[in-house]
Structure formats: structure tokens, C-alpha cells
Amino acid sequence: MAQALLGCIADDFTGATDLANMLVRGGMRTVQSIGVPAAGTKIEADALIVALKSRTIPAEDAVRQSLEALEWLRAQGCRQFIFKYCSTFDSTDKGNIGPVADALLEALNDDFTIACPAFPENGRTIFRGNLFVGDVLLNESGMENHPLTPMTDPNLVRVLQRQTKSKVGLIRYDTVMKGADAVRARIAELKKDGVRLAIADAISDADLFVLGDALGDLKLITGGSGIALGLPENYRAANLLAHAEDAGELPKIEGRSVVLAGSASKATNAQVAEWRASKPSFRVDPLALSRGEAVVDQALEFARSHGDETVLIYATSSPDDVKAVQKELGVEKAGQLVEDALAAIARQLRDAGVRKFVVAGGETSGAVVQALDVRSLRIGPQIDPGVPATQSIGANADDAPLALALKSGNFGTPDFFAKALKALDGVA
Structure with missing residues (x-):
């Protein structure tokens, strides 16, 4: 090439x-x-x-x-x-x-x-x-x-x-x-x-x-x-590029899945509500984090208690709730507490065998991929406008690849989480 x-x-x-x-x-x-x-x-x-x-x-x-x-x-x-x-x-x-x-x-x-x-x-x-x-x-x-x-x-x-x-x-x-x-x-x-x-x-x-x-x-x-x-x-x-029909092809990855959401956008709030109506979820409370409560351990135990069933772990809240937390903790501290918690949860879930991650929110996605030590991504097919399926590229052949859907807070339909999991399960 x-x-x-x-x-x-x-x-x-x-x-x-x-x-x-x-x-x-x-x-x-x-x-x-x-x-x-x-x-x-x-x-x-x-x-x-x-x-x-x-x-x-x-x-x-x-x-x-x-x-x-x-x-x-x-x-x-x-x-x-x-x-x-x-x-x-x-x-x-x-x-x-x-x-x-x-x-x-x-x-x-x-x-x-x-x-x-x-x-x-x-x-x-x-x-x-x-x-x-x-x-x-x-x-x-x-x-x-x-x-x-x-x-x-x-x-x-x-x-x-x-x-x-x-x-x-x-x-x-x-x-x-x-x-x-x-x-x-x-x-x-x-x-x-x-x-x-x-x-x-x-x-x-x-x-x-x-x-x-x-x-x-x-x-x-x-x-x-x-x-x-x-x-x-x-x-x-300019004869510099030939169209690659297979540009988005990715191999299938086996393993468990999790959904992590940190964005407070309207779109992500709707997606969280859609999931919570029928599927298991655990809320990360920034005020509890600030008090030193074992929120990360509680989230991990919640995920373990559901076996192979996919769970949502989220900090997504309404704008008014976000403002109230920021008023008490400060904007930077409130955001950092949530990012650090979701990053720690992602890292420990990976170590426990989770291989597929759906992540909502730009700042949250950044924290999660850094925690997972993902250095580069191969880009696959579109899930929703602006959101593709991706796979990590390991530093060496022994690195087990991860499947990830990293979503901007503002993007995606209300049923995005379900669509993303289906895409990560069926990427071929």
C-alpha cells in the first residue's frame, strides 16, 4: 500500500x-x-x-x-x-x-x-x-x-x-x-x-x-x-486512490459485552432511558464517589451478578442534575470523578473477560480507551451516522483485540445501544 x-x-x-x-x-x-x-x-x-x-x-x-x-x-x-x-x-x-x-x-x-x-x-x-x-x-x-x-x-x-x-x-x-x-x-x-x-x-x-x-x-x-x-x-x-470495497471489513470477536455511558446529552439520556426500560443497569453517582464510597466495586459486582448478560453502567443525568452536582463538587472534579470511575470499571471488566465495549460520550470514550491501553483502531462499518464499529490493533500478535463502539454524546437513535451490540457481535 x-x-x-x-x-x-x-x-x-x-x-x-x-x-x-x-x-x-x-x-x-x-x-x-x-x-x-x-x-x-x-x-x-x-x-x-x-x-x-x-x-x-x-x-x-x-x-x-x-x-x-x-x-x-x-x-x-x-x-x-x-x-x-x-x-x-x-x-x-x-x-x-x-x-x-x-x-x-x-x-x-x-x-x-x-x-x-x-x-x-x-x-x-x-x-x-x-x-x-x-x-x-x-x-x-x-x-x-x-x-x-x-x-x-x-x-x-x-x-x-x-x-x-x-x-x-x-x-x-x-x-x-x-x-x-x-x-x-x-x-x-x-x-x-x-x-x-x-x-x-x-x-x-x-x-x-x-x-x-x-x-x-x-x-x-x-x-x-x-x-x-x-x-x-x-x-x-488524481489517480492517487482506488476505491476499497472492503475498507470496513473486520473479523468477528468473541466474548462478553458491556455498555458504559457518561454523556449528559439529550441523545444519550434517551438511549439510557430506552435501555433501562427493559434491561439491567447500574448508576454511578458522582456524589457517592466524592464521599469515597466503593462505587466501582459495586458496579463490578453488579456486572458479575448478571453473568453473560450485558449490563449498562452509566453516569448520565439530566442537565439540572448535572448542574447540581457541579455546583457542589465543581465542574472539573465532577467530570474527573466520573471519567476515572468508568475507566477503572472498563479496565477491570476487560481483565475479567469482557471483549466488547459500547461507550457513550467523548470524554468518557477517551478515558475508557486510555484505561484499556488501546493505541490504535481499525475502522469498520457504520452503526449509526457518525458512529462505526471499530477494533483495537494490538502492539503485538499476542494482544487480544477488543471490539468498540465509541459514540459522541449527541449521536445515535434511542435504540443505539442495542444496535451497537448487535453490530459488534456480528462484525464480519
Whole structure:
């Protein structure tokens, strides 16, 4: 296999698998690394994704980690790069989207890129620079209650401008609908006006294909997973890529399963409620954790008491409950307690023979894969839009692979957990 064409840097682990899912659907063999691999490590794939846990860390740390990832991807021979963040543009007024995009542009010695988190298949669309989630603006979608990155302004031009010293512009929908040549002309106009970052409107997959065509010559593209839709075709048109029909094939893994949920999003709350209506579940209480109660041991005993039956272990709560806990413990401590507990549970369940993990929530997924010592993932078929089945790639032949479904908190239908378990059981 030739060297990788596309190198991607994702600011969380579920976002990385979301992007990987899109590339596999486009016929690109894709491998996702958890963190930056050691210098000198070579991985063969059409697309490589470095998954970081950088969305909510200090901006200077996010920049440093992203530049380290870029250096490794460049060493793999990648010729184009994506900085991938959430389709709800999760960030604060201090970053981290703007600072990381600025730093990557500078490192690549380039002067322009776009920002387009649109993912129409999951209801994320952008019109006149405003981000919609389904039929409502971002700040009315529930994201205004996010415990770490509350999104209270739907206008992405304003949001991004508060994060960067670069001038931010807009590629409006009336330009995108005219086609790739019109987008390229608009980019030329924006660059003449000193714009370095531009929000791009998109309300359908067709718009994302137009943008993909227009962005073929950019060194850096930033956005959600949807922005990758049109890129594989660019590589095929340049005779750099053949469509891999088997890009998503994975071998079957035997063993027990568990579902772990830490996200407090509307989607995950619905998924937890759907499961709890008929299947066994155990709630991880952050206040009990803060009091030093043996919550981890209790969860493990609950799982053991159900034998081979799959259980849900969750910390998912309503926004009001989350706020009450954060008020008592503090935002950072509350989140860390839950992540550490679910990570410890995952590690001990693996040691007890569990081989299939469904995990809900970006921060939770990051904590779990690190606890499981997963270094890289082979990407399989789609379970729900933005969520593929994956398998761990061991450091050596003796490492038993794990099957994982890592889900962004906002993604998936109410019956996602059942669908994911079926997919992990039947991956072939």
C-alpha cells in the first residue's frame, strides 16, 4: 500500500471515529491512533487519524498536542490535513478551535482554511453562518446546557472570531449552491481581503461534496466529519486512490459485552432511558464517589451478578442534575470523578473477560480507551451516522483485540445501544 494521503487530527476520540466512519464509507482504508504514535512508527492506510483529548484542555496544550500530531502525520507522507472538531462546534470563547487552526496554518506555511462543522445526516446544518441542530439554532438545542462547553451563540463567524486573531469571513450558501468554481472564486476574494479563516455554509451532503471539490488544493481543512465527504473523490480523480470495497471489513470477536455511558446529552439520556426500560443497569453517582464510597466495586459486582448478560453502567443525568452536582463538587472534579470511575470499571471488566465495549460520550470514550491501553483502531462499518464499529490493533500478535463502539454524546437513535451490540457481535 502506498503512503497515506490524508492526515487528520481530531480533538476527541469519538469525533475521530466519526471522521473515520466517513472516510471508510468513501472507500479509504483508515486507521485511528489514540494519541500521537512514537516517532518512527509507520502505519499503512489511505487515511490516518490521530485522536487527541484536547477539546477542553487549556488552549496552549491543545496547540502543542496538535502540532505534535501534525509532525507525525507529515512524517507518514500525508499531503492534506483535516483538523476535526464537533459538529456542534464545541468550544469556548478562548478556544480551542481558533488557536489550533491558527497554529496548524502557520506550521504548514499556509494562509487560508475553512471551518465547516456541518453534518446534515445528523441534523447539523449551517446557513448564513448560523449553526442549526435539527430545526433549532445551536443555542436552543440543549447545547446551551453543555457542562464543559456551553454553546450560547449560534453564529459561528462571531464564535470563531472571539477565538482567533485571524480575520474570519463567510462562504455563504448562495455561493456554495453555484458550485465549486464559485467557491474557489469566493476563497480568492476572501484571501485578498485578509481573511485567513472562513465559515462555510452547508445544508446538505451535496453542499459538502461541492466544498470537497473546491478544497482539493488546500493544505488544511477544518470542520466536522461531513467535510471529508468529497475528499476521496479528489484523490481518485488524481489517480492517487482506488476505491476499497472492503475498507470496513473486520473479523468477528468473541466474548462478553458491556455498555458504559457518561454523556449528559439529550441523545444519550434517551438511549439510557430506552435501555433501562427493559434491561439491567447500574448508576454511578458522582456524589457517592466524592464521599469515597466503593462505587466501582459495586458496579463490578453488579456486572458479575448478571453473568453473560450485558449490563449498562452509566453516569448520565439530566442537565439540572448535572448542574447540581457541579455546583457542589465543581465542574472539573465532577467530570474527573466520573471519567476515572468508568475507566477503572472498563479496565477491570476487560481483565475479567469482557471483549466488547459500547461507550457513550467523548470524554468518557477517551478515558475508557486510555484505561484499556488501546493505541490504535481499525475502522469498520457504520452503526449509526457518525458512529462505526471499530477494533483495537494490538502492539503485538499476542494482544487480544477488543471490539468498540465509541459514540459522541449527541449521536445515535434511542435504540443505539442495542444496535451497537448487535453490530459488534456480528462484525464480519
